Amino acid sequence: MTAPNQHEEIRQMLSAYLDGELTQGSAQRVRVHLEDCEECRRAFEEMARLQELTKELAFAEPPEARMKDLEKSLSVQAPRRLGWLFVLAGVAAWFIYGTITYIRHWRPPTVEELIGSAVVIGFVLLFVSVAVERLRQLPHDKYRRIEK
Numbered sequence: 001m002t003a004p005n006q007h008e009e010i011r012q013m014l015s016a017y018l019d020g021e022l023t024q025g026s027a028q029r030v031r032v033h034l035e036d037c038e039e040c041r042r043a044f045e046e047m048a049r050l051q052e053l054t055k056e057l058a059f060a061e062p063p064e065a066r067m068k069d070l071e072k073s074l075s076v077q078a079p080r081r082l083g084w085l086f087v088l089a090g091v092a093a094w095f096i097y098g099t100i101t102y103i104r105h106w107r108p109p110t111v112e113e114l115i116g117s118a119v120v121i122g123f124v125l126l127f128v129s130v131a132v133e134r135l136r137q138l139p140h141d142k143y144r145r146i147e148k
């Protein structure tokens with residue numbers, strides 16, 4: 001007769017045994033015990049059936065579930081990313097255009113140009129600070145979304 005706590009021990013190893021994660025010695029012990037002990041064998045068969053079922057579900061479901069997840073993340077993230085892309089591209093284009101114009105027609109800058117540059121530089125600084133803040137808040141965003 002096996003001691004009761006041995007059943008407990010075997011049961012705790014069943015999941016790992018099913019996944020083939022046990023050492024050869026432990027797996028051997030589980031196998032021998034399952035041959036002797038109907039109760040544990042039933043528990044094992046139950047577990048194996050459950051795992052089979054979850055495996056089937058995992059295979060059957062992902063395409064649809066993943067598509068929905070993808071749709072969701074796209075509908076939320078794509079416009080936002082696109083927005084940032086446009087802003088970034090716009091700022092970059094502005095800079096390139098400004099630099100080329102400046103090089104082509106070099107002359108001492110007028111007061112209007114100096115004021116214009118100050119405004120542009122101010123906007124860029126604001127933009128950078130907002131971007132940095134947004135990047136820092138990203139984990140928060142995820143957390144908030146999960147909480148809802």
Ligand SMILES: [Zn+2]
Binds near residue numbers: 006039041
């Ligand atoms: Zn047992």
